Structure formats: structure tokens, C-alpha cells
Amino acid sequence: MSSAEAPTRAGARWLPRASIVGAFVRRDYRIxxxxxxLWIFEIFxxxxxxxxxxxxxxxxxxxxVANLQGAPSYFAFAAVGVAITTVxxxxxxxxxxxxxxxxxxxxxxxxxxxxxAASELALGLAGYHFLFGVAxxxxxxxxxxxxxxxxxxxxxxxxxxxxxxGTGIAxxxxxxxxxxxxxxxxxxxALGAILTFGLGLLGGAFFPIQVLPAALETVARAVPTxxxxxxxxxxxxxxxxxxxxxxxxxxxALLALPAALWLFGAALRVAxxxxxxxxx
Amino acid sequence: MPSPILSIRGLTRRFGDFEAVARLxxxxxxxxxxxxxxxxxxxxxxxxxxxAGSLAPSEGTVTVAGHPGGSAAARRLTGVSLxxxxxxxxxxxxxxNLEFFAAARVGRRANAVRAARAVEAELELxxxxxxxxxxxxxxxxxxxxxxxxxxxDPALIxxxxxxxxxxxxAVARMWGAVDRRPAAALLIATxxxxxxxxxxxxxxxx
Numbered sequence: 292m293s294s295a296e297a298p299t300r301a302g303a304r305w306l307p308r309a310s311i312v313g314a315f316v317r318r319d320y321r322i323x324x325x326x327x328x329l330w331i332f333e334i335f336x337x338x339x340x341x342x343x344x345x346x347x348x349x350x351x352x353x354x355x356v357a358n359l360q361g362a363p364s365y366f367a368f369a370a371v372g373v374a375i376t377t378v379x380x381x382x383x384x385x386x387x388x389x390x391x392x393x394x395x396x397x398x399x400x401x402x403x404x405x406x407x408a409a410s411e412l413a414l415g416l417a418g419y420h421f422l423f424g425v426a427x428x429x430x431x432x433x434x435x436x437x438x439x440x441x442x443x444x445x446x447x448x449x450x451x452x453x454x455x456x457g458t459g460i461a462x463x464x465x466x467x468x469x470x471x472x473x474x475x476x477x478x479x480x481a482l483g484a485i486l487t488f489g490l491g492l493l494g495g496a497f498f499p500i501q502v503l504p505a506a507l508e509t510v511a512r513a514v515p516t517x518x519x520x521x522x523x524x525x526x527x528x529x530x531x532x533x534x535x536x537x538x539x540x541x542x543x544a545l546l547a548l549p550a551a552l553w554l555f556g557a558a559l560r561v562a563x564x565x566x567x568x569x570x571x
Numbered sequence: 572m573p574s575p576i577l578s579i580r581g582l583t584r585r586f587g588d589f590e591a592v593a594r595l596x597x598x599x600x601x602x603x604x605x606x607x608x609x610x611x612x613x614x615x616x617x618x619x620x621x622x623a624g625s626l627a628p629s630e631g632t633v634t635v636a637g638h639p640g641g642s643a644a645a646r647r648l649t650g651v652s653l654x655x656x657x658x659x660x661x662x663x664x665x666x667x668n669l670e671f672f673a674a675a676r677v678g679r680r681a682n683a684v685r686a687a688r689a690v691e692a693e694l695e696l697x698x699x700x701x702x703x704x705x706x707x708x709x710x711x712x713x714x715x716x717x718x719x720x721x722x723x724d725p726a727l728i729x730x731x732x733x734x735x736x737x738x739x740x741a742v743a744r745m746w747g748a749v750d751r752r753p754a755a756a757l758l759i760a761t762x763x764x765x766x767x768x769x770x771x772x773x774x775x776x777x
Binding site for chain 1 (some may be wrong): 649672
């Protein structure tokens, strides 16, 4: 029996305990709260993006909306782009950033000495950012609809929430995989930025993917974020027809999240073998 | 000797060409206190990390009550204080840190709060625990690290130079807490004679 094999068993808990994930969420909330008004600025940044697209939309006035997935205006189309991009960013780059912070502050090794499974560690680190990200995206959509005049009169509220949650869960799989790379390679900020940008761009955040060159459009049809944009826009602008894309998101989550959690556990095993858990 | 809570067989840990620990065999019984001695770089911390599970051995085995070192079961039985300077959330208070690490050990929030408060009271850390960690001195943080190792009464306690920055009163409180856990085994890396005298056995490394 080699202890080099042991973390495999430690990471074998696939159903994380809610109490452990909840403890991480409370911890991260307290840390964010300790930075005066940080969360207000984070919300403000997204609102600025929203306002920017509002004025871009006004600049060009009425544009043909045939390719805008049922959106009544370009601004309404882009508002969904801002909201979903927020979820993409928090579900992917923020988790990687969080793992990196644990490395830099030296708490990663202390955490891995506790009886916490790899899946609990990964989802715990993602938890606060996931919740805050989904809440922010809902807030941006509310701002777009209630203050900036985007027409969401046909929206299915249940559909929007189901699709946003599906987006967060599906993309958390990508974020956990990115976090695994941080554990092994430490500096992956550039990859995270490219991933976040690419997932938003190719998914159709701010323009319909039909305007992309044929080769890129083919790639765009395969990225999971397209399902996110399709489903949320269908739920917001038509109030129907979102089920297929939402199902696709949840199927992707069902495949990607366990795979990413396994990868996260494997990354911890590599770091234990290398002795790099306490390094940055 | 009763069956050991900690069993180490042929433990070797290399970092590149450097062999930090070479073929170490060690059994520690429940309630036994073992001092790891040796010069700087002799591998004391490396042994503790291998037992804690944050470092995998290059060769050999570590088991805690029959569970592979580093497994969830082994970590549940083990309380750890490694290098403490960079292992707390500096923006949180000592109490918030203890509650978080207690939750990682015992799960439910109410149990975690109870466990954290118990060890805080036992080590008389109320004042320190109320401060944000980035406003604590090195010695204060070290006391929090000892408290963290004692959370939820582990069967095996690992302490890496725990008394290095502590004042006399804090040292006495720490050893008092260890004395109140006669069934717990202790593996302590130290350079201080006072700590060594508290242990029943010494193991020289390097």
C-alpha cells in the first residue's frame, strides 16, 4: 500500500457534502465582504458594459433582427451576451484565479491536509463565484429590461433561470478543468483569458454566429456556450423553444463536470507527487 | 506495543537528486509522543507532510490506523500544524478561520462552530481569535495553527516546530491541551529541549 495511491481514494467522493461546499461559500463571501464595496464595483463593471452596448445599439438605430435569435433589438440581443459572458467569466476564469490565490497565500496545502474530497474542494472553490455570477447575470438582465428598455415581455422566467443555472453548471466543468491546470502549471492566466474570450465570441455573445466565416461557424456550433446563448435568448425573447438547448447544456454538464472533477483530483495527485502544493 | 496509529515503512522522499528522507521506519502507538529531531534540512517537515498527505512518498508507505496516508480516512484522523505563516486566510479573523477549517473536518456548521469555540476556549485564544489574521503577530498565528491541529480531537497530531515563536504561557497552554488528550498520538518536529522532554521517544533524522 503506497501513500502515493492514497489521494485517489481521498478524491473518490463524487457527491460532495453540501455542508463543506457551504463552508467554502461562507468563507469566500466573508473574504469579499472584507474588501469594502468590492462587490459593488464588480457589479458596476458589468453594468458599464451593458450601458456601452445600449449606446452602440442606439448609434445604429433599428437594424434587421432576422438573425438575432428572436431578439426585438440589437441591444436586447447584446444584453443576453453581457449576462451570459458574466457567467462564463466567473465559472471559468474566476475558479482558476481562486485556486491561484490559494497557492499564493499558502492555504492550498493546509486545505488538502483536511478531510475534504477533491470534488468538494473544486466545487467549494467555485461555489461563491458561481452563485455571485448567476445573481449578477440576473441583475444585468433586470437592468436591461427595467431601466434600459429591452423588451423581455415574452420571457419565461422559469426558462431563463433554468437556462442560466444550466449555463453555470456546464461551464463550471470547464472552470474546474482550468483550476486543475493551475494546480499543475501554476500560471495559466493567458489560457483562461483566451478560453473566456473564445467561449463568448464563438458562442455568439455579441453577434450571431452566422456572420462568422464558415470554418469558424462550424467550430462555434460545437462550443457549449452556443447552447447557453441559444437557450437563454429563446427563454427571454420567445418564452418557448428553450428546452432543447437547455437539455444540451445539462447533458454537457453531466459529462463535463465529472470529467473535470476527476481531472482536478488527478492534478492534486500530481502536485502531491511533485511536492508542489505549497509552492507558487 | 498496541497496534500503532501511525505506521511508516521505508519512507523515502526525493526532490530531484536530493534525498530529503531515506528509508525511514517508524511506528507510533495511540497516546505516544515522538519527537523528530535533526538539523535544518534533515527531513523533519518532509516526514510530517508525507504523513499529512500533502506530499506523496517517493518510496515506502504511510498508514494511519490502517488507512493509507493522505486518504480521506487518514486525514480525518489527523490534525496538522505545518508551516503556519502562510496557511490562513489573512482577511478573516482567527475565529472565522477556525470555523472554516472545523467545517472542513466535521461538516455541519453548528458542529464546526462548537468545535472551533471549544479549542479557542481551551487555548485561551478569545482575544486572538477576534482579530483579523493579518493583524496578528507570528506567535499569535502560531497559536491559531496549533488550535487548528487540535480541532475535533484528532487521534494523531502532527506539529511542525509549534513552539518556535510562542511565549512561555502559550507553550504551557499548548502542552496542557496535549496532556488533556492522553489517547492522541503526537509526532512533533522540534529543536527545543523543552518539547523533547515532553515526549517519550526521540527519532533522529539526517
